[in-house]
Each structure stands twice: as structure tokens, then as C-alpha cells.
Amino acid sequence: MRKILAIAVVAMLTACGTTSESPTENSQGFTAPKLPMHDKLGPGEGAVSILAWPGYAEDGSNDPKTDWVTPFEKQTGCQATIKTFGTSDEAVTLMKTGDYDVISASGDASLRLIAAGDVAPVNTGLVPNYGDVTAFLKDRPWNSVGGQMYGVPHGWGANLLMYRTDVVKPAPTSWAAVFTDAGKYQGKVTAYDSPIYIADAALFLMKTKPDLGIKNPYALDEKQLGAAVDLLKTQKPNVSEYWSDYLKEVQSFKSGNSVIGTTWQVIVNTAKAEKAPVEAILPEEGATGWSDTWMVAAKGKHPNCAYQWLNWIVSPQANAQVAEYFGEAPANQKACALTADKSFCETYHAGDASYAEKIWYWSTPVPQCLDGRTDVRCTDYAAWTRAWTEIKG
Template sequence: MENVVRLTPTLKAVAAVATLVLAATACGSSGSSGSSSGGLNPPDLKAQSKLGKSEGEVNLIAWAGYVEDGSNDPKVNWVSDFEKQTGCQVNSKVAASSDEMVKLMKTGEYDAVSASGDASLRLIASGDAAPVNTNLVPNYKDIFPDLKLQAWNSVKGRAYGIPHGRGANLLMYNTQKVTPAPTSWAAVFGDASKYKGHVTAYDSPIYIADAALYLKATKPELKIKDPYALDQTQFDAAVALLKKQNGDIGEYWSDYLKEISAFKSGDSVVGTTWQVIANLTADEGTKIKAFVPKEGSTGWSDTWMISAKAKHPNCAYQWLNWIVSPKVNAQVAEYFGEAPANAKACEETSDKNFCTTYHAADTAYWKNIAFWNTPIEQCLDGRTDVKCVPYAKWVQAWTEIKG
């Protein structure tokens, strides 16, 4: 349903994996906490009650950079020790999109998936993902509290996965060419014509939520509560704003190396980015700043989920516990370029400023991030008197927006 690129941060990772596809992760409204999945009523599946004997292998679907065994970079390997300690041989498949993840999970051939928010509710609603017994994941206790039982990884207080990592979508601008310094997303919406042809935006249907978040702050008459829960009127307003913006866009980005290059050359001077991209752009010598504007931002948070048809559930549970253990979660976070989910991971990062740079423990920072979620007809903001526009129609609209 999308063609978005999921990025790995290091140049070595890029060389190994080339271009990948990013998918949305998620939460409900900006600053929301707790599960709020509206009228979603998933099948009544039971979580596993206790761990049994290891089955000897586990089949995983993951974003590139999440399951590294040293084959891409000999120095990047957290799979081999897992296999030695558990006896579970890891078989992994890199997925290019959330839609591919959903299709693969439906085959029943995979035990677990690192699902993003635009996939997680689909997997829960269809019964392809089982509830998770967090008591079987000892490292869960050290996960940051504001990542637990959220709208993209739980329904009605039942956990459907283990948080892995998170990041925010930032506004980046060239400090030498964009003046005065912007404070608002108006820089890429209302004022975008000032930089016509040099504005960049994230290439994904989920970017519609960025427009909705801006309208939430600037058009209160629309009564938008959650940028992923848009009725037809609200949705049409967001689409209209993006169609207007399209005339000022120089390039929609999905490959982060192209965004770095565009900012370096001056082809792009303002637009959306991630912290890891901002870091690398600055390292290239480009004078940029990246920040969360006053309206807040969208963002992503990935969740390891277990298949309801898992043939190796015991090894899957051991993998979930391993991947969020402090040392491993730190390794993944640094390699991928995201804030770790385990609070103790910050003590294990090789760069001692890493968690500060990525705001890992900054609760106030994350309250301003509306994490990606799966738009469904049952409005995620709790409304029952209207239907909201489902993600399939976001995909259709994105094609129209881009012309």
C-alpha cells in the first residue's frame, strides 16, 4: 500500500542494504498516552501463558538494520550470541514496506515482525498478531513507561508487542538560506512559496498526518483531535493543503542519502527529516538546524509482534527479550539511528551522548510527538458518530496529491 523507504543510518549499512522502504510507526494524538484504539475489536486470542522448550529456530520479518548477524558488517552482530545462548537459529527476511510485512505475516510462515504503526493495527484487527504476555519478556520492565500500552501496540489494555525504538519527524532548514529562522510547520505549508522548488517532504501517504497536525493547530474549526483519525471533511482539508504544497515541492524524499545530497547542493533548503539524517547532513558541512516545531511533530515507534500462527513461539519470545535487552537495544539504536526503548540501553551506547541527542529519556519531548498509527474507519479518537477515512484511501489520495 505504500512505497516508503525505511532507512538505516550508517553509510556502511546503506552500502550493504542499498535502498529500503520505510513504513509508518505509531501513536494516536500528539501527547497521547495509554491505549486508545477506538472501536477496534480484534479476535479474542490468548497470549502464551508460559515458555516451553526452544524449537531450535525462529523466523523473523524485520526492517533492515534490526537483525544483524555480521554479514553486512563484521562489527555489527547481535544475532550470533543470541543463537549461542538460546539454541534458536535466526532466519530473517528484510521487508521493504509495511504492506509487505502484513502480507508475509498472513502466510503463517513467520514467528515475529518488527511492525510499524501503519501495520500494527491491521495485524491486530485481522488476528494475525497475538497478544503478548509481557511477563515472559523480563526486559520489558525496563522499557520506557511512555512506550508501554500505547495506541499502536495495545488494544483495551492488552499488549500486542514489545516496543523497540522511536524517532521524531523534524523540520530541517538551511540556516544560511532560510531566514528568519522558522518556528512552525508554516515554513513548508503556509510560507512554502518563499522557497518554491526547494521544499522537500517525506514521500508517504502517512505524510497526510503532518498536514493534519498543522491544521489541528491552525484551523481549530476543523476540530482535529488526532491526525490519524480524520473524518471526510478533515481529510479533505489535509489533502487540499498538500495539493497546494505540491506546487512548491522540489522533491519528495524516501532515500535519506538523496535528502542529504539535496541539502548539500542547495536543491532543498527546508523540509521534513529525521535526527539521524540531520546529523549526517551537518557532518557533510551543510549549515542546518533540525527541531520539533511549535505545533509538535509526527513520529514513529516500532514494535516486535508475535504471529498468532507462530510455529516457534518460544524462540520468538526469547528473541523479543533479547532484542530489547540493554546492550543489544543500544547496539540496534546506534546502528539504525533511533532512540532505544530500554531505559538501561543508554548506559550501553558507545557514544555517551547518544541518548541525549535522540531524546531517549526526555518524556516531555515525546509528548509533542504524534506517533504514526494505522488510520481505520473506527475513529481512533473515540468518535462514534462519524466514520474516519481508512489508510487505503490515504494511499489513493497520496497519488492524487503528487499528481
Template sequence: MNRRQVTPVVMLAVTLVAGACGKSSTSGPKVPTSVGKGEGQLNLIAWLGYTEDGSTDPKSDWVHPFEKQTGCQVHVKYGNTSDEMVTLMRQGGGSVYDGVSASGDATNRLIAHGDVAAVNVNLVPGYKQFVPTLQSPPHNTVNGVHYGVSYMYGANELMYNTNSVTPAPTSWSTVFDPSSPYAGKLTAYDSPIYIADAALYLKTHQPSLGIKDPYELTSAQLDAATALLKAQKPNVKKYWSAAADEIDLFTSGDLVAGTAWPYQVSILQADHQPVAAGIPSEGATGWADTWMISSHAKHPNCMYKWMQWASTPQVQVQVAEFYGATPSNTASCSILTAGIGAAAAAPYHCGDEAFVHQLYLWKTPLAQCGNGQSNCMDYSVWEQKWTEVKG
């Protein structure tokens, strides 16, 4: 995956989108200089919980107000994994969907393949209020060119049943120790990127492996992470990709511990289920999501209007309260605290730059290691290893 090699493809695609919105005369990829009237429709790919219209909870609706304000009718296809989202974005030559809420393990693949267009962040007022780290992060900004605007971020937490798992777990050994007392009632995320969670655990418990970054693994390091996951497999009742599957099995009592997003925790706690979650001593992987516009979007103005809307502190606070994720827009923080109280807002770490750096955010594994070496295993190898784990 060489991002620089595909720049001409991206430039051509972006020129077409810019023509619909107003062209820029600057050098490099052309981006809109203004946003015109909405085309009346917007087709999105999103994570569940990111585009609520009140159907799940009448109090959680930031889609209908957007439709009323812009005239853009929103249609959403939910994706369960980043791999699925990448595939969906390429349907119909990339013209089926206008945009996607992509995580860091998908964004650079979409950029490199020319699936997404460069974005003029100056047309998104909320951008200037983002946490500095998420204004131009490497997962959505390449060579100074923005290919989207940050949305929400958070950790892949260890969720557990507070009645069954005591005392409260402080280590990922709860799920990775072959002799875990919760064998047969554990769960894990069904994606090759979950290998990074195993690598992060080994970073602490097998320091001799020399793992520095759980996404930059040599062949030996990847083999060690794969072996840990194979040893874990007999204890796993369910590998989940759909959040609803994990929610259902925690509700029924069939699962008592495993990796989860804040969304599942939020839904289960709202249903008064005995669950809690946290970040164990080894740390946690995480995700920072980006709204990206298709290079072949049929409704580019509506997509820009959506990025503007989704970047406002008012909308991000609603997402935070419903989903449990942390807003990128720091102006959301005071609103969030005022709405739910300081104690309830504390776990969000809103506006906390150090917390963002603490997480090992999803990114696409490449052959090029961050230390200048090129002996790391790329994502295609990770996919092969995950197939081995799942059998």
C-alpha cells in the same frame, strides 16, 4: 476495523504458537509460559537500521551475538512503509515471516486481522523497565491483551541542509508554504500516513478547522489536509519511501529540506554531510515500534528469544547510537549518556515520559473518533486521498 470481532481468530492462532512454547492455562488468548529451544532460524520484517549485523558499520552489530547465543540464524526483509509490512506479514498465509517491527499505523491492523499473536510479556525481562506509556500502549495492547513488546520510538523530524537553509527553520512552513524559497528541493514521506503531518500543521495555522488529533479527521478536515498537500506537491522533488533515496538526494544536494527519521540524520551526519534536524514549533508526528510475532510463526521460540534480546538495555543503546531513535527501556538511558556524553544524549529524551506524550505517534485512522463520534475518515479514505495528492 473492529478489533473485538476478530478475537476468536486471534485466540485460535495463538493456541497453535503456544503449543510450541508451552501452554498457559489462564482464560483468554493462550500465550506461552516458557520459551523452549530455538528452532535454528528466524525470519523478520524490519525497518532499515533495526537489525544491524555489522555490514553497514562494523561497530554496529547486535545480530551476530544473538545468533551465537541462541543458535537462531536471522534473515531480514526490510520494509519501506507500514503498508508494505502489513502485506508482507500476510504472505503465505502469514507463515513466511516470524515477526515484524511494526509501527503504530500497522499494529492495530495486524491485530484486527489476526495476523499477530498475543504475547506473554512476563517472558521478556526488559519489559518491566520500559517507559510506562510504552508498556501497554493502545497500539499494541487491546482489552488488556499484549500483542507485542515496544522497541524504539522517535519523531518525524524536519531535516535540512545547514548550508542552504538559513536561518535554521522553526516551522513546518519550510515545506508546506507554497511560496517556500526551497521549492523544487523539498521532500516528503510517500505514505497516506503523511497526511497527518499536514493535519498537524493546519491544527496550528487554521485553528478554525477544529483539528484535535491529526489521525482523527472529519471529511472537511481531511479535505483541508489534502488540499495543503496538493499545493505542496509542485515544490516536492521526491516523495521518498526508502530511506536510502532521501540520503542519496541530500548527499547530492538535490534536496535541502523535508521530513526524515533519525536514521537518515544519523547516516548523513556520520558521513559529514551538512545536515541538522529538529522538531518545529507546531510539533511533530512520530512512531513507536513494536516487535510482534506472527500468528503462524514457524519459529516462535526464536522470535521470543529475539524479543527478549531486543528489549535489553544493551541492545537498545546500540540501536539508539546507530539509528538515532530513543529506547523504550529506561535502563538504557544511563548507558547511553555514559557512552556518548550528556550533551549528545539530550536530544534522545531517553526516559522522558513527557516527550513521548508530546509526539503524535502514528496510529491507524478509524471511523470512530476519540471523542465518541463516528464521523472520522478511516484509513481506506486516507489511501484514496493520498492517491489524489500523488496524481
């Protein structure tokens, strides 16, 4: 309420006008405001405020053995405060408060943050460990604009299909288990509570209904979006509840309220640690996934500590720890030598560019079709958000 009030006051002061900074045109369907880049690393400010996916900034409070924040604090003198979020939408909203210095952004948040002017271009010259980051993660459409990097790649992975081994027999091999065959586990299916989950349905349709002509699950025209929405509406009666809080999903699988549904590796690991009989697979259709980037706030209060965090989190040691804890491929090639499980990078195909190409990374749907079609306009994220409200009903 206070925020709305503040907005109203600001509105009265600015006499209901819109502000715009001198923009840079680009081919990604949006304009990035010109913002200054940090040019010289000064002394640390003694504090840094981190906005992260759960499992990306662990300070030992969840598991005393899982801690790469305390060593960072000891080495740099930057006291870290950590806030986690459950969906990219939540991250974008939180970032607007201006309270955070760095954020781990997925591809469906990064461009929105850049376009809104919430994050600044990143001077990779101030991040020594950037040199060791896998080449195929650099200068990608979700972390750069016009050749300018807006962050440091962190790691990538796929959204998996998790199931209770004592209930779901035989083990699933396809996403059909949560879509067309979901009735088998009526009221026990779970799904991710975000408009971006529509892409999971679109990916399934892309493989099973070729006549729809879906080439990229994030580039859907009206008809294709309609088909995905219909699929999700038939899924809904079988859904016990949607999850966005990862601990809620862990609890749900542990108690058996959910027995099958989409998940992240870190959830599988947590559930297994709590003795829940679960397994997770990468279904045959492939999967949606994430390729995350650490970005720096445009108006952060601690830019020097923010750059030190960037350098720390992609350092071989920290990057290896995060990757193993969260269950994703590390961005830093040197991290592979430091993982506890020596075959870890092989399992997650860390340096494998062709495997990485098979995952459909979360991206923000925009009217300019991401699959290159120019004869139609694609549905944008606003349409996806409306569709998601409609699906949940």
C-alpha cells in the same frame, strides 16, 4: 502474478466464502481474532526471520561497528535473516506472506496486524527484560487490546525536519518551511511517500488553522481531511520527489536534489556520515512520530527464537545500541546507562512521559474518531490511501 493465481485457486477451493474466527469485541473499532499465546519457551529452532524498520536489526553489513544481531546469533544459536521495509503499509503486506517470525511495527501497522490475525498476543512472562520497559509505553492503545499486550515496546521518537545547511538559510523553525513557504525551495522539497504523511499536514493545520477544529491529526472528518489534502496539493509542485526508501533520501540530500523535508534521525546520521551538510530540528509545532513494538507472527515457524529475539532486542545493551544508531528514545530504562553518549537519554527525553505525550504517534485512522468525537464519522485509512493517490496525481 503467482500470488494472484494462488489467491484465485484458494478462492475456487473455498467457494468464494469469507472466513471468520470467533472475534473479541473491543472499543478500538475492530475485532481481534482469538489466537493462542505462546505459553512455554522451548529450545530454539536455530533460525529466526526478522521484518524490521531499517536500522532496527543491524548485522554489521552496513557498518561493521553497528552489529547487535551477530551477538544474538552467537548467544542463542538462532540464525537471523533480516528484511527491511520502508513504510508501514509495506510491512503489513509483507507480514501477510507468513514468511516472518517477528516484526517491528509502528502504531499505524500494529492494530491492522492484530485485526488481520497476522500477529499473536505476546506472553510477556516469557520476556524477562519486559520488566525494565518504561511504564508509560505499556498497555497503550497501539500495542494492546483489552489489557492484553501484543508485543514488546522498543522505542519511540519524532519525525524531524531535515535541511541542507548550505542552501536553507536561515535555519527553519517551523513545518511552514515545507508547506506554506515551500515555494522558496521550489522543486527541492521532499516528503514521505505514504498516506500517513497526511497527518503531518493535519498537524500543521491543527496549529495554524484552529478554526478547522483538528484535535488529533489521525482523527479527521471529511472537511478536515479535505483541508489537509489541499495543503499537500499546494505542496506538491515544490516537491522534487517523495521518499520511502531511506537510502534514496540520503542520496537525494547528498546530491542536493532535495534540500528540505521530513526525515528520521537515522537518515540524518547516515547523511552526515557521508559528509552531506545537513541538520535536523524538531519544529515548533511538534511532530508526528512513532512508538514501535516488536510483535510475534501468529503462524511463524520459529516461535521460540522469536521470543528470544524479543528479549534480546529490549535487553539494556541491544536497546541502547539500537536507540543510539536509529536516534530514538529506548524503551528499556536500563539502556540509558549503557549508551556511548551519556546524555543521550536526556536528549531524547527517554523517561519523560509528558514529552512523550506531545508527539503524535502514527496510528491507523478509523471511522470511530480517535479524538473522542461521536457526532461525526472520521475518515478511515482507505480514504487516506485514496487521498494520497489523488495528491500524487
